[in-house]
Amino acid sequence: MGAILSISTTTVGEAIRRRVLLVILMIGVLLISIVPALSVLSARSDLTTTISSMLFVLRIVSVLIAIVLTVYMIPNEIERRTIYTILSKPVQRWQFLVGKYLGAVLALGLMIGLMAGVMLILFYFFKHPPMERMLDLLRQAILYFIEVSLLAAVAIFFSTFVTPLVNFFLSAGVWGVGSLLNPLYDSFANNQGSAPIIRGMAKFVTSILPNFSNYDVKNPIINPGVTIQNETTYYLGTAGYGLLYITILIIAGILIFDRREV
Amino acid sequence: MRRKNTKTTLLGVLALAFVGQFAVSQGYLLGFWRKNYSPGGIVANNLDPSQLALSLFGFREFLAGMLWVRADSFFDQGNYDAVLPIIRLCTILDPKQIDVYATGMWHIGYNFTDEEQRSDRRYIPSALALGKEGARQNPNTYEMFFETGWMWYHKVDDDYGQAVKWFEEAAKREDILPARRNLLWSAYQKAGRPDESLNYLYDLYDRAKGRLKDDQQFGNRQQYDTIENNLDTMLVRMVQRGWVAQHSEEGKKNNWYANGAYDTKPPFDVGFSAKVTVLSDRVLRVEGTWNVLPVGTRIRIVLRDADYPQAKMAELDWDSSDSVNLDPPRNLTFMQDQLFVRNRHFNRKIDMSKDPTMYPFIAKNYLVEFYYNPRSAPPHIQDKFGFNGEGFTDKNFLRTDVRETIQFKPAKFDDHKFPIEFEQIPLKDIPQRVMYTTLSLTQEQIRRKGEWSDKTPVVKTVNYVESTDSKDKDDVIYIPNLRVSGTGDAKAPAEAPKK
Amino acid sequence: MASEPPQGGVLPLGAAIETRQLTKTYKSRALGKINVVDHLDLQVEEGEIFGFLGPNGAGKTTTIKMLLGIIYPSAGEGYVLGREIGDMDVHRVISYLPERPYYYEHMTGMEILKFYGALFGINDKDKFQRLLEKVNLAGDATKTISQYSKGMQQRIGLAQSLLNDPKLLFLDEPTGGLDPIAHTEIRDLILQFRDEGRTVFISSHELSEVERICDRVAIINKGKIERQGRLEDLLRGGRIEVIADGLNQGFADTVRAPESTVSFHNGRLIVDMSEEGDVNGLLDGIRDAKGQIISVVPRRRRLEDLFIETISEKKSGGEAA
Incomplete structure (x- = not known):
């Protein structure tokens, strides 16, 4: 446990110093900061536009950071040979992988936390929203954090056997498809005209790929007034789902990484 | 060895986690998400791939905002056709943008007109469908319910039961603005239900009084005055038009209406007659008589394919569509206009020749429909015709089978206790007395082709009498005084009982 | 452990x-x-x-x-x-x-x-x-x-x-x-x-x-x-360098051997030979031919020599094969 902790804190220290990540993070914060000015887009749905644009920026920037941070994590260690000094110590490969992953999650938490903090502060000062909406926003930010933690697990998994560039597109692709799953499934399920085979496919894909769209719950946040029953259970459910899927990916990653020539 | 064991354990955990995620995802999350977070109405084939990608990744509202800004510039340029798909896109992307629904509905319903400012009514089912969708998507706010009701009340200006239904739903939403409640009393009245109208006015009156008590601001004072005034007028009319005599328990018992002198007695014969002359290709002259002197009568004329699929008598089945179709049936013709009566005559040239796309005249046979519903009449005429046309008749063309009085009752409710299905209850004891008649024309006649290329087609109602007199004279038909003096004892109570 | x-x-x-x-x-x-x-x-x-x-x-x-x-x-x-x-x-x-x-x-x-x-x-x-x-x-x-x-x-x-x-x-x-x-x-x-x-x-x-x-x-x-x-x-098995003067070409030709390098110029003979070679025999021969021995220097092998030897042997061996 000490080794895992040590590796993960070192990973955080490195991640928050990576220039490319800091640049993306700065852009994210900047974009979030100019959002309150964007409300001219729609004078009457001012709050809607503000919230939706802020969450838009938060999500896309978090996803980008998660992918860029994670795809290089293992390959960099190999390329710079730090992995040799670490693996020649009494550190198992799975400990290394888990430590790296936890480090990525911690770093993502810090970065998303920063952006979400800026978002909440700006939102509060420019729009004077009721506390409930602030909490709604915070909840969505936390769900996005779980989402990118899952995405980081996807990227770590791929990084045990593909190059960073391929991984970048693979992970982005998986996220892309994964965040379409619910809307697609929904639209197939609603559309009785679609062929059963396509609906079956939709069902199959939905049950295989990590479902990132579970974490997009901003509809009622943007358009409040709907009371959703047992929302807390849903949030716990998504967190549990995320944990299970992360477990799958990390174990699969360990099994591959364990036989990997580094 | 140990390695192998570990591997087996890991594979076991992996399999368990996989089953677990499947169970959580399929068993719970998917259903919950679809119920509560689904944007709904994602119609993939309306978006190009980049828009689809953006929208499905959850940035729909953002995209919708940008598109709506773009639509605005098209509005400014008057490029209405370009606005249509954007409106549809915006509502698909962000079904919570009520502005887009409301503006879009108004745009589709009102803005597509011909050279003579007649709306293209083939679009109206789509406009109403957009309104219905907007209301479904935004069930917590009154706006789309009100807007949809307004479309029925003002644009369709018929089937007022529908306006009542939507205004009633709007009034149930907590966020409705006080002034937006007012229209419902008028809708009740036009729907032939003055008793409900009166009750609703009392309700409005109580609310206005309460608000005024809380806050003496000008707006509240004004609202109070308006409602008080409306209430007074309504009471007077209910008495004058004999409604109280006819419908109150006491009135029924004592035969007040039969014995009393009421403005609506006896029913007044409007003596409708009409002649349609095809002046040239797609140009008609419509003239005829309507024996009502006071200004304010508008007789509906419809010219349509004889076998127009959604056609009912003197209207389309406006409520026929639940899906928004931006492409109206371009091979069908449906023209609707009003004949304005002056000096008990109407004489109107209807020129459809400049809008061949709106009036394609592809089918062989056409129907010219004339329709008058006293419920649409302005109050000063309704004083004679009554709320329900009981003071109205036409010795040739009075019909009571053209329109039913329908009351909509919520039948099925959604999770938020809002009705999603309505039961239609025909109120048989409130028949709608309307004037309705038809004439037939063929395509060749309207287009002045074939044998009609050098012959002027003329069709007329059997009672049409050619007059050589100047149409400006008002001596064509005997003009009875609209205020017929009563014969019985006018003993109606001064105020109608509040239910 | x-x-x-x-x-x-x-x-x-x-x-x-x-x-x-x-x-x-x-x-x-x-x-x-x-x-x-x-x-x-x-x-x-x-x-x-x-x-x-x-x-x-x-x-x-x-x-x-x-x-x-x-x-x-x-x-x-x-x-x-x-x-x-x-x-x-x-x-x-x-x-x-x-x-x-x-x-x-x-x-x-x-x-x-x-x-x-x-x-x-x-x-x-x-x-x-x-x-x-x-x-x-x-x-x-x-x-x-x-x-x-x-x-x-x-x-x-x-x-x-x-x-x-x-x-x-x-x-x-x-x-x-x-x-x-x-x-x-x-x-x-x-x-x-x-x-x-x-x-x-x-x-x-x-x-x-x-x-x-x-x-x-x-x-x-x-x-x-x-x-x-x-x-x-x-590194054992170094070389010995023998230098002598006053000798003729005929003698020089007699001392040539596969493991030795021999140079002869103006009566001076330089022989670089293996440690295991017959050094004494060579010295006796020089004396018999009335030559004058100038120096006998044993040269220890260095790792570099061994290394190059090994690698180049391998190379030529590989080429021959």
């Missing part, structure tokens, strides 16, 4: 490393299967400094990685401190300094030691301080690695490799890319390790360094061990 020997065989006491037919095969699309390490039999005794020599690409680093369990052998077996390679317990008592290592640049020297210490579960500030003093970095403990020179980075690498008091150290090109002063410092440290009773396995292609400190060496080329043994034994 558990005392019970692992399954798979016990080594004779005293062997720090032993490999039997250890092989690593890579598949390449262009070249097919290549044995990067080819049936390697290696034996390293405890307490010695072992030089693992070979040109670049000979398979040195691959061998070390296999011994450390970072990569897996394709065939054969290997034992490190009596355990099968890859045994995690062994990792507690060995250590590895890779070639031109990289350390997280944002960390200070002290933080590096803390980080690697944590991997062993060691959190002993005094120990870290002692190690920094040992590698002469005590004054630079709070500088980040990015401010370290190459030599300093190599020394912090040595310090981290000593964190666990290793019985066996793997040093991959420990002096690679360093200036001469840094060379000396590192060399002194390595000698010190031996004095402390540690086994040191040095992989290098810098022969003069190795020659100065190693007890035994193995020369590897193209994945195969060409020579292996005590340095003295391997």
Whole structure:
């Protein structure tokens, strides 16, 4: 446990110093900061536009950071040979992988936390929203954090056997498809005209790929007034789902990484 | 060895986690998400791939905002056709943008007109469908319910039961603005239900009084005055038009209406007659008589394919569509206009020749429909015709089978206790007395082709009498005084009982 | 460390490393299967400094990685401190300094030691301080690695490799890319390790360094061990140079032999011959021919000679085949 902790804190220290990540993070914060000015887009749905644009920026920037941070994590260690000094110590490969992953999650938490903090502060000062909406926003930010933690697990998994560039597109692709799953499934399920085979496919894909769209719950946040029953259970459910899927990916990653020539 | 064991354990955990995620995802999350977070109405084939990608990744509202800004510039340029798909896109992307629904509905319903400012009514089912969708998507706010009701009340200006239904739903939403409640009393009245109208006015009156008590601001004072005034007028009319005599328990018992002198007695014969002359290709002259002197009568004329699929008598089945179709049936013709009566005559040239796309005249046979519903009449005429046309008749063309009085009752409710299905209850004891008649024309006649290329087609109602007199004279038909003096004892109570 | 020997065989006491037919095969699309390490039999005794020599690409680093369990052998077996390679317990008592290592640049020297210490579960500030003093970095403990020179980075690498008091150290090109002063410092440290009773396995292609400190060496080329043994034994069999004056061409022609180089010019004869050759016979012959012996100089073999000999033999042998 000490080794895992040590590796993960070192990973955080490195991640928050990576220039490319800091640049993306700065852009994210900047974009979030100019959002309150964007409300001219729609004078009457001012709050809607503000919230939706802020969450838009938060999500896309978090996803980008998660992918860029994670795809290089293992390959960099190999390329710079730090992995040799670490693996020649009494550190198992799975400990290394888990430590790296936890480090990525911690770093993502810090970065998303920063952006979400800026978002909440700006939102509060420019729009004077009721506390409930602030909490709604915070909840969505936390769900996005779980989402990118899952995405980081996807990227770590791929990084045990593909190059960073391929991984970048693979992970982005998986996220892309994964965040379409619910809307697609929904639209197939609603559309009785679609062929059963396509609906079956939709069902199959939905049950295989990590479902990132579970974490997009901003509809009622943007358009409040709907009371959703047992929302807390849903949030716990998504967190549990995320944990299970992360477990799958990390174990699969360990099994591959364990036989990997580094 | 140990390695192998570990591997087996890991594979076991992996399999368990996989089953677990499947169970959580399929068993719970998917259903919950679809119920509560689904944007709904994602119609993939309306978006190009980049828009689809953006929208499905959850940035729909953002995209919708940008598109709506773009639509605005098209509005400014008057490029209405370009606005249509954007409106549809915006509502698909962000079904919570009520502005887009409301503006879009108004745009589709009102803005597509011909050279003579007649709306293209083939679009109206789509406009109403957009309104219905907007209301479904935004069930917590009154706006789309009100807007949809307004479309029925003002644009369709018929089937007022529908306006009542939507205004009633709007009034149930907590966020409705006080002034937006007012229209419902008028809708009740036009729907032939003055008793409900009166009750609703009392309700409005109580609310206005309460608000005024809380806050003496000008707006509240004004609202109070308006409602008080409306209430007074309504009471007077209910008495004058004999409604109280006819419908109150006491009135029924004592035969007040039969014995009393009421403005609506006896029913007044409007003596409708009409002649349609095809002046040239797609140009008609419509003239005829309507024996009502006071200004304010508008007789509906419809010219349509004889076998127009959604056609009912003197209207389309406006409520026929639940899906928004931006492409109206371009091979069908449906023209609707009003004949304005002056000096008990109407004489109107209807020129459809400049809008061949709106009036394609592809089918062989056409129907010219004339329709008058006293419920649409302005109050000063309704004083004679009554709320329900009981003071109205036409010795040739009075019909009571053209329109039913329908009351909509919520039948099925959604999770938020809002009705999603309505039961239609025909109120048989409130028949709608309307004037309705038809004439037939063929395509060749309207287009002045074939044998009609050098012959002027003329069709007329059997009672049409050619007059050589100047149409400006008002001596064509005997003009009875609209205020017929009563014969019985006018003993109606001064105020109608509040239910 | 558990005392019970692992399954798979016990080594004779005293062997720090032993490999039997250890092989690593890579598949390449262009070249097919290549044995990067080819049936390697290696034996390293405890307490010695072992030089693992070979040109670049000979398979040195691959061998070390296999011994450390970072990569897996394709065939054969290997034992490190009596355990099968890859045994995690062994990792507690060995250590590895890779070639031109990289350390997280944002960390200070002290933080590096803390980080690697944590991997062993060691959190002993005094120990870290002692190690920094040992590698002469005590004054630079709070500088980040990015401010370290190459030599300093190599020394912090040595310090981290000593964190666990290793019985066996793997040093991959420990002096690679360093200036001469840094060379000396590192060399002194390595000698010190031996004095402390540690086994040191040095992989290098810098022969003069190795020659100065190693007890035994193995020369590897193209994945195969060409020579292996005590340095003295391997370098035995030097040359002797005999110079004489006052001789004629006829005599010079009589002394030519396959193992000798003979030059004759203006009556001066220079013969470079094997130590094992008949030196006395040659000297007698010169005297008989009335020649004057100017000098007889034995020349000891150097590791470089052995190395070049081995590699070029292999080359020509390979070409002949």
